[in-house]
Amino acid sequence: MATDPGQVRADPRVRGAEENQTVLIQRTLRSGQSIFYPGNVVVLGDVNPGAQVAATGDVIVVGALRGTVHAGAGGDEAAVVIAFRLEPTQLRIAEHVSRPPAGMVPAGQPEVARVRDGVISIGAFSGAGERQGTVARALVPYDLEAESDSEK
């Protein structure tokens, strides 16, 4: 049976390959600098506190992510954020907004953030095996409208 193109589109591993382009940012984004891209963003550097990345697709940071990232900015709940050091000020995926709980210790390894059960959760990223991997910690959802943390 010939491969149905629709199947490719549905395959999560190649999601974004068709409708989205990927842009490479080959530098560190510093405080005050921002990127918005209708597609996936790969940063070959750090995203520092005060810097911002927004993408309709996935965001991958080959470095330390300490600023704010919004993946799936067009509403894609399946978008992910991957970073070598995931220590964001704030993470957004689709409509979800969250921040790391106070005192969260860096994992010291690449991590991935995704929406699970309506909450942005992060876990170890280990390539293909990650998709079956367990979720280590849930981030704190942030209710923007009420402007109050559910943690309180």
Next chain:
Amino acid sequence: MGEIIVITSGKGGVGKTTAAANIGAGLALRGYKAALVDADIGLRNLDVVLGLENRIVYDLVDVAHGHCRLKQALIKDKRFEGLHLLPAAQTKDKTAVKPEQMREICLQLSEEFDYVIIDCPAGIEQGFRNAVAGAEKAIVITTPEVSAVRDADRVIGLLEAAELREPKLVINRLRPKMVRQGNMMNIEDIIDILAVDLLGVIPEDEKIIVTTNKGDPVIQDERSLSGEAFRNITRRILGEPVPLMDLERNGNFFLRLRRMVGLG
């Protein structure tokens, strides 16, 4: 042609002027001709820190507008052979000079001086743009505080955008004891975020306040830790490899020594 270096920080009050005065004096003490340019128009300080305020006749704005020749505005510091100051105007504001005029003045100075050191005002607006316009290299100063590091990061980004690549970092007002207690960012934390080369670390030192008030750069003080830090920074600017001094050990050693001789 001399090197044109701007000293900048984003955040105010972190030690730009102090560093400019001491590095200028340090270069002169090592036998180089150095011109200090005070780009902080309207809030000039460098003349006061150097104790040269009473000798100002013409200033940077006068030079930019052709009211005098560059030579006439340059003040010679008689204590440090080779050190000159181009003071800022106090009664004007940052818009009194344009970036092209700054560039022209800096270029002209670099023909005669080995080093042109520009003391940048706080902020990232016109004063900053003027100060960096003529520079070829940059020194970014921060203190070990999150807000200062954030502003330094912002400024490094702006410097990169202005084609001033690979700025060097100076960390000022470090308190080894607070770092040890975990109450202050340490050197590694700061470099980890800013990812630039470290030019030096200056400890918090009340001698800086004393010498600044007297108009006498601390770099002359052979016994002060901050003076030693500035001498090391000067040598690194001159290309000598100088290891970072161990502020903590020295600090403790000094304290102990002082107590032993009954001074502490």
